[in-house]
Amino acid sequence: MASFKDSRLVLRSELTDTFVGMFDEPKRILIVEDDPNTMAVIKEALDDAGYVTGVAQTGAEALSVVNIFKPHLVLTDHNMPDLTGLEMLRQLRSKENYVTVIFLSARGDATFVAQALRAGADDYIRKPFRLEELLARIEVSLRNNELHRELFVANVKLQDLIEKDYLTGLFNMRSMYERIDYELKRARRFKRNISCIMVDMDHFKTVNDDHDHLFGSFVLKEVGNLIKQNLREIDFAARYGGDEFLVVLNETDESGTRTVCERLREVIENHLFVNDKDQIQLTVS
Numbered sequence: 001m002a003s004f005k006d007s008r009l010v011l012r013s014e015l016t017d018t019f020v021g022m023f024d025e026p027k028r029i030l031i032v033e034d035d036p037n038t039m040a041v042i043k044e045a046l047d048d049a050g051y052v053t054g055v056a057q058t059g060a061e062a063l064s065v066v067n068i069f070k071p072h073l074v075l076t077d078h079n080m081p082d083l084t085g086l087e088m089l090r091q092l093r094s095k096e097n098y099v100t101v102i103f104l105s106a107r108g109d110a111t112f113v114a115q116a117l118r119a120g121a122d123d124y125i126r127k128p129f130r131l132e133e134l135l136a137r138i139e140v141s142l143r144n145n146e147l148h149r150e151l152f153v154a155n156v157k158l159q160d161l162i163e164k165d166y167l168t169g170l171f172n173m174r175s176m177y178e179r180i181d182y183e184l185k186r187a188r189r190f191k192r193n194i195s196c197i198m199v200d201m202d203h204f205k206t207v208n209d210d211h212d213h214l215f216g217s218f219v220l221k222e223v224g225n226l227i228k229q230n231l232r233e234i235d236f237a238a239r240y241g242g243d244e245f246l247v248v249l250n251e252t253d254e255s256g257t258r259t260v261c262e263r264l265r266e267v268i269e270n271h272l273f274v275n276d277k278d279q280i281q282l283t284v285s
Contacts, residue, residue: 027142030054030069032062032076032085033104038127042075042104045131046138059083063091071099072145073138078105078116086119093120100145102137104129165239167217168224173246176238180248187250194250195257199227199264201243202283215278223284226267230260 029051033039039055046053054069056062060082062074074092078085089101103116106127113124122141125134163175171179180196187194201223208216220243227237227245240246247264249257269283 026052028052028054028069028071030056030062030065030071030074032056032059032074034058034077034080045135049135059085059088062088066099073100073102073142075102075104078103078107086116089119089121098148100141102141168221168239170224171236171238173238173240176246179236183248183250192251193253194248195252197247197257197261199245199247200285202285204243207280211278215275218275219273222273223268226271227264230264230267
């Protein structure tokens, strides 16, 4: 479980950036159709309705275009060269990035329609179709698409609240224990080094006493940022307690750990913590 969770962190971050960026831009629709006349009619109608359109004539071409065009919705036929619409749909649904798919096909038998919907199609429109109905179905599907994206982003934010310390943005100890458990198992299996550093702010109580707790919170947040900025992507850190931090270094021997310790010590010691009229320099052990 920990392995899946670790690999999911980077992916989740990338998807969040992608989804947030898609909310306010014009809706992109990819039309997958091997008949040029049908393609031209649909494209003209969608262009006139204000959508940004992309086109593909085969399922394989569509899968390639999806990665570049990043459509909000795919409008696809079923009977096409190479991949069928159903085969293309299954490959799309194997990806994390959800895209709405509407089938537009002359096949109208109930068994096939049910098969397409169960495979992940969001809607099914039988040819021949009325453009007015097609546009209305697309509008409804795009509304559902946006709700799906909003829900995804909300879930990511909720997961971050569960895993991260609210003040520093570092991991909290609950999630840190899970990651450490996974990394220790991996280090034992592959006979690799893993190191831990405990970082303690020196005389932090004087910060709150001589300034106030708001400035103390500001300092802790800044220290968290400094730690993150000076670690590699494969390393991670958590807020261990009030003014204590735990850093885990992967693939790092004793000499490398001492180097990281000294770098963190110097960076924090040389940093001037300034917030409005309050400022201070601090050291760590």
